Amino acid sequence: MGIYEILNRLGLKLPVAPCPVGSYVPARQAGDFIFVSGVLPFCDGIIAQPGKLGRELTVEEGVAAAQLAMLNGLAILQEMTANFATLKQVVRLTGHVASAEGFVEQPAVINGASDLLVKLFGDAGRHARLALGAFELPLHAPIELELIVQCLPLKSGFTP
Numbered sequence: 001m002g003i004y005e006i007l008n009r010l011g012l013k014l015p016v017a018p019c020p021v022g023s024y025v026p027a028r029q030a031g032d033f034i035f036v037s038g039v040l041p042f043c044d045g046i047i048a049q050p051g052k053l054g055r056e057l058t059v060e061e062g063v064a065a066a067q068l069a070m071l072n073g074l075a076i077l078q079e080m081t082a083n084f085a086t087l088k089q090v091v092r093l094t095g096h097v098a099s100a101e102g103f104v105e106q107p108a109v110i111n112g113a114s115d116l117l118v119k120l121f122g123d124a125g126r127h128a129r130l131a132l133g134a135f136e137l138p139l140h141a142p143i144e145l146e147l148i149v150q151c152l153p154l155k156s157g158f159t160p
Contacts (some may be wrong), residue, residue, distance in 0.1 A: 012071060055100035070116050
């Protein structure tokens with residue numbers, strides 16, 4: 001089953017890739033690897049459910065925000081990999097969780113992104129990971145994700 005069919009079965013769809021909110025590119029390819037910049041849980045151009053986990057947001061709301069941020073990251077990857085045709089494997093996911101004092105369930109929150117990758121890509125979606133708390137994130141976002149994926153080598157030798 002293809003990625004788009006799985007997304008459909010899960011009741012999800014890829015959004016339009018978000019635009020950067022600063023002076024950077026959404027992703028950069030170096031050799032066989034694509035490094036996706038920090039991705040926030042945007043929905044129609046605004047942060048969905050702003051706030052901190054353990055104060056304004058529950059773990060379940062954080063899981064949903066992590067999944068949304070991952071969908072935004074996947075939309076960026078879709079553009080970079082010609083609809084995932086060259087994607088070989090997800091290598092690493094870094095998840096930053098805006099956390100109230102005493103909140104320690106960052107791994108459970110970032111599972112929203114990790115679980116989605118495994119559902120979509122199977123074993124190729126299993127990845128190394130870091131889930132950590134942050135005092136503040138840009139635009140009062142509850143989640144920011146970074147992603148590194150490996151792609152099949154480009155035949156032309158050109159790296160965009």
